[in-house]
Amino acid sequence: MTKINWFPGHMNRARREIGEAIRKCDVVVELVDARLPRSSRNPMLGELAREKPILTLFTKSDLADPVVTEAWTRAWEGPRPLALVMSDRKSVAKIPERCRELAPHRGGPGKTVRILVVGIPNVGKSTLINTLTGKRVAKVGDRPAVTRRAQRVELDHDLSIFDSPGVLWPRLDDQEGARRLAASGAVGENAFEPVDVAGWAVCFVATTYPELLEERFDLDEGVEEILSRTSPDPTDATRAVLLLEAVGRRRGALRSGGHVDLERAADIFLRDLRAGKIGPISFERPDADPA
Numbered sequence: 001m002t003k004i005n006w007f008p009g010h011m012n013r014a015r016r017e018i019g020e021a022i023r024k025c026d027v028v029v030e031l032v033d034a035r036l037p038r039s040s041r042n043p044m045l046g047e048l049a050r051e052k053p054i055l056t057l058f059t060k061s062d063l064a065d066p067v068v069t070e071a072w073t074r075a076w077e078g079p080r081p082l083a084l085v086m087s088d089r090k091s092v093a094k095i096p097e098r099c100r101e102l103a104p105h106r107g108g109p110g111k112t113v114r115i116l117v118v119g120i121p122n123v124g125k126s127t128l129i130n131t132l133t134g135k136r137v138a139k140v141g142d143r144p145a146v147t148r149r150a151q152r153v154e155l156d157h158d159l160s161i162f163d164s165p166g167v168l169w170p171r172l173d174d175q176e177g178a179r180r181l182a183a184s185g186a187v188g189e190n191a192f193e194p195v196d197v198a199g200w201a202v203c204f205v206a207t208t209y210p211e212l213l214e215e216r217f218d219l220d221e222g223v224e225e226i227l228s229r230t231s232p233d234p235t236d237a238t239r240a241v242l243l244l245e246a247v248g249r250r251r252g253a254l255r256s257g258g259h260v261d262l263e264r265a266a267d268i269f270l271r272d273l274r275a276g277k278i279g280p281i282s283f284e285r286p287d288a289d290p291a
Ligand SMILES: Nc1nc2c(ncn2[C@@H]2O[C@H](COP(=O)(O)OP(=O)(O)OP(=O)(O)O)[C@@H](O)[C@H]2O)c(=O)[nH]1
Pocket: 059, 060, 061, 062, 063, 084, 085, 086, 087, 119, 120, 121, 122, 123, 124, 125, 126, 127, 128, 139, 140, 141, 142, 143, 144, 145, 167
């Protein structure tokens, strides 16, 4: 397994800039990916935010397993997180009230509750800001935007939001979390081997959500069958290869001689997984060993 080694550039500068932005706000809105709340959380946010209240939002909850998301919101320390879809106006409409509750000393004339949105790359920060403001203030799919001078946009007479989010870095100290991040789409494409990450992910889906995998790819050889004759040992790649081959064969990802093109099969699988086409899938559970 090739090591995933990725870091958003200029981390120290990002850390300083976010520290400054946090000082100018009243509520920090922290975005984590509902599919992997543990690994998509920034390890230093608590320290950076110090005494400022943090409202956690689980983004992309349309892509996560709702039962697991519910368990996560109950197990979370601090104010109960909201599980949302960032592009959905009704979904994000609950945020202002929660922010007002978290900053009761603010809200009078000249004392708007100032909200700062923070989170790791690709978690949905720009989408949320645009949905909340009803404007296209932040570029969706854009790369880290901390360098732009942050402006505040009024959300209401007593509430405002910075139009530039704070881009945080995820935890990459453990390789299993890094693999989950890569599978979810949070890690730059050049930092990992797609066949490694897709191989891990297809084994995870096969063991955790076998019926979703069978249905999406209409697998002629049952997933159970492949699982029963291969080892779950992650150092043995047989299971991953057989599953990716089954996916690739179904999608016509073949090379001359009828061999499956594993790289193409990996791309197909990861694209479907990230778009939610396989079904709602959570990569982490609150009760599992902290990884
Ligand atoms: N399915 C789903 N997709 C989402 C959701 N929120 C954001 N996205 C998608 O995720 C991708 C990244 O969204 P952005 O809003 O650009 O993320 P960001 O946090 O601003 O990313 P950076 O600027 O790179 O740090 C886009 O393709 C969005 O359409 C959500 O709740 N559900």
